[in-house]
Amino acid sequence: MPNFLSVETIFFTVLGYSVSYVEFFGTVLYFASVWLIAKKNSLTWPVGIVSVILYFALFYQYQLYSDAMEQIYYLFASAYGWWAWNRIQKKGEGLPSGFSKKSVIAIWASCNLVVGFVLGFIMSNIHLWLPSLFPAAASYAYLDAVTTVMSFSAMWLLTLRRAESWVYWIIVDIAAIYLYFTKGIAFVGLQYIALTGIAVYGLFNWYRSRESLSSN
Numbered sequence: 001m002p003n004f005l006s007v008e009t010i011f012f013t014v015l016g017y018s019v020s021y022v023e024f025f026g027t028v029l030y031f032a033s034v035w036l037i038a039k040k041n042s043l044t045w046p047v048g049i050v051s052v053i054l055y056f057a058l059f060y061q062y063q064l065y066s067d068a069m070e071q072i073y074y075l076f077a078s079a080y081g082w083w084a085w086n087r088i089q090k091k092g093e094g095l096p097s098g099f100s101k102k103s104v105i106a107i108w109a110s111c112n113l114v115v116g117f118v119l120g121f122i123m124s125n126i127h128l129w130l131p132s133l134f135p136a137a138a139s140y141a142y143l144d145a146v147t148t149v150m151s152f153s154a155m156w157l158l159t160l161r162r163a164e165s166w167v168y169w170i171i172v173d174i175a176a177i178y179l180y181f182t183k184g185i186a187f188v189g190l191q192y193i194a195l196t197g198i199a200v201y202g203l204f205n206w207y208r209s210r211e212s213l214s215s216n
Helices: 021-038 044-061 065-090 102-129 141-159 165-183 186-215
Strands: 010-014 017-020
Touching: 010 021, 017 021, 017 186, 021 044, 021 186, 044 065, 065 141, 102 141, 141 165, 165 186
Parallel strands: none
Antiparallel strands: 010 017
């Protein structure tokens, strides 16, 4: 019986590039979840939960260990976001969004850089410390780690409905385009080109919604 979570199980091939089942469905569902959250649709959370499970399997097999562990965090953050957004909507409230104070944004940015470089050091050596779990050296350990930490922050800020989360996603998506094309995960790389556009739309839509709410 085929292992549909394996990157070796191919769904289809386009222009010589083989797309596995786990890459295709993980990508499609992730794309859908980002579009839904840009529209402030709470269905983003259950769709996102399925996508992160598939992406965990994908990234682990490509030795992108920071990205793989990132999916575990996304799983719990998505569950919390699903609960929190539904709780607000059951009260008959909208989902307002706006930017945090400049001082708060500066603190978040500084913490992201520091934690990202610490994680990068760990990831660049983890195959030496835990060879049974991480048999190969991590690819692009520092870039992968910094963008992973930024993704953590962006995801949490989304659950809190803070508009600066989209600025984080724009930066992460641009870095991901380079990372995934370099690693040869072209289908995911193409997705991130589109995700950059959605992140720009999400930033505009959330900020516009904030202005609309404040004017009522």
